[in-house]
Amino acid sequence: MNIVFAISEVEDLVKTGGLADVGKALPLALKEAGHNVAIIMPYYQAIRVQYDLAEACPPQTLFTAGQVYHFAVRQLSWNDIPVYFVDYPDYFDRDGLYSSAYDAFNDNGERFSFFSGACLTTLQALSLQPDVIHCHDWHTAMLPFLLRNDHTGFFAGTNSVFTIHNAAFQGVHPLQEIPFLRHHPAILPLVHGGYINMLQTGIEFADKITTVSPNYAQELLTNLGSHGLHDRLVTRQRDLVGILNGCDYTQWNPATDSFLPENFDSKNLFAKKRCKQVLQQQSRLPEKEGVPLIGMVCRLTEQKGFGYLLPILDELMDHNIQLVIVGTGDPSVCMDLGEYAHNHPDQFAFINGFSSEYAHLVEAGADFFLMPSQFEPCGLNQMYSLAYGTLPIVRSVGGLKDTVKDPGADADKATGFVFSEPTSEALLSCIRRALLFYYEHPARFRDMQIRGMDTRFTWQDAASRYETLYKTMLKN
Structure with missing residues (x-):
């Protein structure tokens, strides 16, 4: 044709x-x-x-x-x-x-x-x-x-x-x-x-x-x-x-990604720990291997779910987690995130800007990737996250629903964590469920990582x- x-x-x-x-x-x-x-x-x-x-x-x-x-x-x-x-x-x-x-x-x-x-x-x-x-x-x-x-x-x-x-x-x-x-x-x-x-x-x-x-x-x-x-x-x-x-897997492949300090694949995830360490270093967070790190890279707009996320940041900081958010956009969102990062320097890093190197490092070094979108026609970051063994936490909208499977729906096909209701409470509950899974089911968590890395959307x-x-x- x-x-x-x-x-x-x-x-x-x-x-x-x-x-x-x-x-x-x-x-x-x-x-x-x-x-x-x-x-x-x-x-x-x-x-x-x-x-x-x-x-x-x-x-x-x-x-x-x-x-x-x-x-x-x-x-x-x-x-x-x-x-x-x-x-x-x-x-x-x-x-x-x-x-x-x-x-x-x-x-x-x-x-x-x-x-x-x-x-x-x-x-x-x-x-x-x-x-x-x-x-x-x-x-x-x-x-x-x-x-x-x-x-x-x-x-x-x-x-x-x-x-x-x-x-x-x-x-x-x-x-x-x-x-x-x-x-x-x-x-x-x-x-x-x-x-x-x-x-x-x-x-x-x-x-x-x-x-x-x-x-x-x-x-x-x-x-x-x-x-x-x-x-x-x-x-x-x-x-x-x-x-x-x-997804363009020539650009988003942890086995060949030149932005990473070390490469890895689904058969050997050991180098992912090094990527997490470097991400913590560059984000000026304490280097704690056993603490779950949640990453987010996006435009800082209402569409990306900050109306759900900002009201629960105080409660998230009560948990033993680290959070790295990278992006530019709405000045009021930037100001709020900057304030939280200032008040919680050991748990929360906000990078007001964008670079491809940092985006790739977040995908590789985080344990979870957050996408609580109001709407998301397709979404690409959840595909990148799956490829890098970083489990997406997403709202069940648009292409996020088509690409991320929750263990509650089918444990044998699960690749991430999904919530439906457009509320802060639903997002917080989903994050807590993901954190509990991380701490209590490390073997199943690793299985989900490998399953995601072996998934392809070509x-x-x-x-x-x-x-x-x-x-x-x-x-x-």
């Missing part, structure tokens, strides 16, 4: 979050499976300073009723996959990838609506007729709408897939701030109160809709889980599929499921 990814970020090229992991891993896995894969993304300033790329075709012009856009298309061969960049400096030659909600002028709606239209113009200019255009999140959510309303005939054999990575981010903008769409003849039915919801548009117009775990697909059919879009998703339920993201499996989905859409 001929498959084109329209996406806003790809790891190795430019990245702000987990979307970029998918933008790298899934195209590579599909290419490995024998398909013709190409990627289209914006030519950001961050890419421009890395690569001085030649134009892939003559300069292009995109006409709308409100404006004329002249742009270039640049090309890079990346892991033998052609990547085409939409080069429109007014929108993409700037610091950062996205305008922030705190910026005085947020033009994300105009920038990425234009990008969606430019993707279709680029494909025509390159004479590249895909069987499938795979769009990702609100940044490319207008593309299925534009594809459905394309009357050139060039895309008669093309279908669209739209993947929702996180329904909390919907791309809601006033239509008047989007000259590219403002005069489109089919746009008015999509406008409500003067605003257009890009994510909702992608849901309505894509041929198939996917998301990043089976359980999150079910949560999207509820008002809470979909952040208000459940009515639209329920009407498209037959076209909605949850496909679990994979991009090859994910690609196979996407391949099956694509084939159901092929037009003769």
Whole structure:
């Protein structure tokens, strides 16, 4: 099949979050499976300073009723996959990838609506007729709408897939701030109160809709889980599929991880003790091998469960544990964590920042990894934790529910500890249950570590499921 990814970020090229992991891993896995894969993304300033790329075709012009856009298309061969960049400096030659909600002028709606239209113009200019255009999140959510309303005939054999990575981010903008769409003849039915919801548009117009775990697909059919879009998703339920993201085990493998002081695997966990010792040293905690150490690496936001965690920190400090939290985000959360770390220097370390080396060391050196998320479409850290023999403590939401098994559900398949209720009390009870297991059942604890390390969530499996989905859409 001929498959084109329209996406806003790809790891190795430019990245702000987990979307970029998918933008790298899934195209590579599909290419490995024998398909013709190409990627289209914006030519950001961050890419421009890395690569001085030649134009892939003559300069292009995109006409709308409100404006004329002249742009270039640049090309890079990346892991033998052609990547085409939409080069429109007014929108993409700037610091950062996205305008922030705190910026005085947020033009994300105009920038990425234009990008969606430019993707279709680029494909025509390159004479590249895909069987499938795979769009990702609100940044490319207008593309299925534009594809459905394309009357050139060039895309008669093309279908669209739209993947929702996180329904909390919907791309809601006033239509008047989007000259590219403002005069489109089919746009008015999509406008409500003067605003257009890009994510909702992608849901309505894509041929198939996917998301990043089976359980999150079910949560999207509820008002809470979909952040208000459940009515639209329920009407498209037959076209909605949850496909679990994979894990890049070339980067997250304790047997080869260059960030670790010593490597280990499921057949020999001895070096994990050394990793714990170094983590304690670098976190300025006492070196106590027999004290359970709980790690957490994440953005410091409400979504990650700090509303559940902060109220119980005093009670957690009553236990014989150590806690290391690494991340940046909400200033009020940072202040609270900093205060607790100051008051409990022998038990609690807070690192206000992020580094890949520290993230890997926490995964390897901790005994437990904490993810008490409000919602978690897929989650990757629980997969990393399993690979490193660090038992996840998670809330039963999204991909966390799909990937972590509690001993209460099936002791022979258990890989971590799971709680359901969105309360501090439920989180505290789950942590206490994990601590009791650590102290009273060391042999079973080790069995769970080994079971987790031998568990695999591969991009090859994910690609196979996407391949099956694509084939159901092929037009003769």
